[in-house]
Amino acid sequence: MQFIRSNTFHWAAALAALFAAFVTILFGFIYFKIDDYLIARSDGMITTQVNFFAALPPDRRISALEDHLGQDSRGVQFAGIFDAKGNRLVGNVARLPDDLGAGAGVKSVRMARADDKEPDAPLVRAVARSLDHGHVLVIGRNVDETRELSRVVGGALALGLLPAFCFWLLAGAWLSVRAQRRVEEVNLRVQRIIAGDLRERLPHRNIDEPFSRLAAIVNGMLDELETTIHALAGVGNDIAHDLRTPLTRVRLTLERGRTNATSLEQFQEAADKAIAGIDQSLSIVTALLRLAEIENSRRSSAFGNVELGEMLREVCDMYEPIAEDKQIALSVGTSGTLHVRGDRDLLLEAVANLVDNAIKFTPRSGSVKLELSRGGGETILRVTDTGPGISDQEREAVLRRFYRSDKIRSTPGVGLGLNLVSAIVKLHGFRLIIHSGPGGRVEIVCPDEPAGGA
Amino acid sequence: MTKVLLIEDDDETAEEIAAELADRGFDVEWSSNGLDGLAKARDLRPDAMIVDRLLPGMDGLTVIESLRKDQVRTPVLVLSALGAVDDRVRGLRMGGDDYLTKPFAVVELIARIEALLRRPPETRETTLRVGQLELDLIERTAKRGERKIDLLPREFRLLEYMMRRSDQLLTRAMLLEEVWNYKFVPATNLVDVHMGRVRHKVDGPDDTPMIHNVRGAGFILRAVS
Numbered sequence: 001m002q003f004i005r006s007n008t009f010h011w012a013a014a015l016a017a018l019f020a021a022f023v024t025i026l027f028g029f030i031y032f033k034i035d036d037y038l039i040a041r042s043d044g045m046i047t048t049q050v051n052f053f054a055a056l057p058p059d060r061r062i063s064a065l066e067d068h069l070g071q072d073s074r075g076v077q078f079a080g081i082f083d084a085k086g087n088r089l090v091g092n093v094a095r096l097p098d099d100l101g102a103g104a105g106v107k108s109v110r111m112a113r114a115d116d117k118e119p120d121a122p123l124v125r126a127v128a129r130s131l132d133h134g135h136v137l138v139i140g141r142n143v144d145e146t147r148e149l150s151r152v153v154g155g156a157l158a159l160g161l162l163p164a165f166c167f168w169l170l171a172g173a174w175l176s177v178r179a180q181r182r183v184e185e186v187n188l189r190v191q192r193i194i195a196g197d198l199r200e201r202l203p204h205r206n207i208d209e210p211f212s213r214l215a216a217i218v219n220g221m222l223d224e225l226e227t228t229i230h231a232l233a234g235v236g237n238d239i240a241h242d243l244r245t246p247l248t249r250v251r252l253t254l255e256r257g258r259t260n261a262t263s264l265e266q267f268q269e270a271a272d273k274a275i276a277g278i279d280q281s282l283s284i285v286t287a288l289l290r291l292a293e294i295e296n297s298r299r300s301s302a303f304g305n306v307e308l309g310e311m312l313r314e315v316c317d318m319y320e321p322i323a324e325d326k327q328i329a330l331s332v333g334t335s336g337t338l339h340v341r342g343d344r345d346l347l348l349e350a351v352a353n354l355v356d357n358a359i360k361f362t363p364r365s366g367s368v369k370l371e372l373s374r375g376g377g378e379t380i381l382r383v384t385d386t387g388p389g390i391s392d393q394e395r396e397a398v399l400r401r402f403y404r405s406d407k408i409r410s411t412p413g414v415g416l417g418l419n420l421v422s423a424i425v426k427l428h429g430f431r432l433i434i435h436s437g438p439g440g441r442v443e444i445v446c447p448d449e450p451a452g453g454a
Numbered sequence: 455m456t457k458v459l460l461i462e463d464d465d466e467t468a469e470e471i472a473a474e475l476a477d478r479g480f481d482v483e484w485s486s487n488g489l490d491g492l493a494k495a496r497d498l499r500p501d502a503m504i505v506d507r508l509l510p511g512m513d514g515l516t517v518i519e520s521l522r523k524d525q526v527r528t529p530v531l532v533l534s535a536l537g538a539v540d541d542r543v544r545g546l547r548m549g550g551d552d553y554l555t556k557p558f559a560v561v562e563l564i565a566r567i568e569a570l571l572r573r574p575p576e577t578r579e580t581t582l583r584v585g586q587l588e589l590d591l592i593e594r595t596a597k598r599g600e601r602k603i604d605l606l607p608r609e610f611r612l613l614e615y616m617m618r619r620s621d622q623l624l625t626r627a628m629l630l631e632e633v634w635n636y637k638f639v640p641a642t643n644l645v646d647v648h649m650g651r652v653r654h655k656v657d658g659p660d661d662t663p664m665i666h667n668v669r670g671a672g673f674i675l676r677a678v679s
Binding site: 272275276279282283285286290314317318319321322325345348349352353356359360417 | 555559608634637638641647651669670
């Protein structure tokens with residue numbers, strides 16, 4: 001009986017009550033209208049009759065009156081002629097009612113029938129008219145018919161309304177039970193999801209109904225969460241894997257050093273190698289923390305005007321010796337001075353990462369170009385190189401943590417560089433576009449009105 | 455003896471740092487909370503301070519701010535567990551002189567403390583000299599003894615920084631921050647490449663080397679004795 005407390009049921013019951021009240025008022029209105037109409041009609045009738053009888057010559061009047069009463073099979077007609085003393089001369093009216101003044105209009109009066117034994121005189125619409133010699137003609141019509149009508153109407157109302165009301169209540173109960181069942185079902189599934197079964201989904205039918213739509217929305221959210229959680233789990237595995245490699249090496253180095261080293265120098269050499277391995281592991285952790293830091297950062301307080309051309313030249317200056325060592329031509333091409341709003345240190349870090357990557361993956365005697373251009377309210381920072389570039393299939397993957405292209409597995413690196421660039425670009429509300437190869441081409445598009453950024 | 459005040463609430467970290475500083479000949483005073491640390495900083499007048507960012511009692515930055523209000527100019531190295539992007543900026547703005555994010559190598563910490571203690575004086579001199587090495591800041595020229603050294607502007611900047619801090623261990627992170635204004639450590643060991651260029655020019659094939667590589671730590675510029 002829990003449904004009785006449910007909101008749906010309350011609404012259904014309230015609606016049923018409202019409906020019942022409305023129907024009752026409607027029936028009442030119809031009743032009064034019909035009542036009015038019937039009384040007006042009988043008033044018209046008796047007025048015509050009284051005029052007719054009054055106009056007849058006295059000798060024919062009595063027989064006409066008796067004929068009139070004789071034809072009334074339903075016994076609703078009243079008629080009579082009284083003398084000046086109030087004695088009945090003819091007709092079925094027991095006495096002349098005191099409050100029925102001759103010459104007045106049609107009135108409602110209590111009027112007993114001469115042959116009637118019932119103690120209660122019925123309510124009758126009647127009219128009196130004075131005749132010659134002080135005689136009074138009375139014509140009346142019983143309007144109890146209307147009361148009968150009200151009984152019929154009331155009966156019909158009770159007969160129709162009661163089942164309807166019950167039906168409403170039942171429908172309300174059914175709806176609330178159904179809603180409750182669905183809530184129960186959702187609850188059950190959500191409990192399973194909470195318990196860790198991420199593949200569970202809410203039930204939903206392919207119909208345009210609020211509950212189903214809600215379920216579809218929640219399911220969409222769950223899909224997204226599942227993907228993210230799997231991705232995170234994957235990242236966890238990647239981290240573990242990437243950390244295990246240097247740590248295993250450290251362990252081996254230390255073990256070998258401990259067993260084989262015979263001099264202080266050999267011990268120190270082993271220790272140095274171990275420290276280098278630990279530094280590598282630490283750099284992975286540091287890179288991850290830094291990534292998390294940038295991804296979680298929402299601040300723009302440190303944002304200022306950054307002159308990109310100067311920044312590019314600075315990065316170029318920094319990387320020139322390395323490029324030279326690999327005989328790679330590193331160049332900067334800018335037109336005029338271009339400013340963007342941002343955090344100079346972070347943008348420098350992003351560009352340095354792109355250049356670092358470009359130089360790393362470009363073979364000897366190639367070239368790496370840094371360019372700035374304007375177009376459509378956007379400033380575009382482009383890094384192009386003559387390396388293998390990024391294939392179409394790899395474009396998504398390179399933004400994954402720890403992804404390192406198969407082709408360049410041998411190149412050292414943590415594999416978080418592009419993630420970092422992506423996070424920094426996102427923080428600024430800029431866009432990172434990676435074009436497919438051959439030849440690397442990565443762009444940071446900085447709209448004048450950054451969208452979604454901090 | 456050089457007195458260093460360490461305000462750090464983690465016992466183990468504090469012990470490690472204190473032991474290392476003591477080994478290097480520092481007189482270390484340790485305080486595990488902000489209020490006590492502030493009191494000690496006022497009473498003991500240390501030569502340098504190492505202050506953790508998050509401390510019980512009083513936040514590390516507040517400690518520094520109070521000291522600076524009292525016109526205490528003691529150099530301060532701020533330590534932080536996680537260098538939130540603008541934490542560093544705030545740390546320095548509040549009066550910290552340098553900033554180090556955990557986890558850090560002890561060598562890095564010592565190098566930075568020594569750098570703080572031996573900050574080069576503001577000189578009006580236009581020529582820097584370390585042994586035979588001479589740097590003319592006006593002419594932007596360098597020579598070792600009689601040999602002229604051709605330096606690119608970036609190489610000049612690096613050598614200038616090293617000469618101002620000769621006989622000090624300069625870590626890669628310090629060089630990146632001070633010479634190139636990099637607030638991060640790039641994937642490629644850029645510093646080594648730049649240093650290699652400068653060293654090649656400063657230390658000729660027949661010269662006694664002046665620029666020394668300290669393994670796993672950084673570089674030192676020393677006059678030939």
